[in-house]
Amino acid sequence: MSKIADSIRRGLREAVTYAEGKADASVYRVHVPERIDVKAIRARLDMTQEEFAGRFGFSVNTLRHWEQGSRQPEGPARAYLLVINRAPDAVRKALQAV
16 A cells, blocks of 8 residues: 555544544544535536445435435545545545555
């Protein structure tokens, strides 16, 4: 594995731990917004719902609920979506089959 992929995985694990309330909050300075505009992230990446869901491991049904506003992503999913929004190529690389 590359150092970048390892760093992303470690960061995602830490973000999930923090979002679940299991981390010492005084150690982290992480801001995961309460609301994420999933449709805007997907549109910025110029992907269909099927492409986005398949590439990043979401179900299309869940993605549609998020985009329609009938549901919001939970903490770990919000953190993951934030990483996808900010570093989509790094996430793609980290998720590639070895």
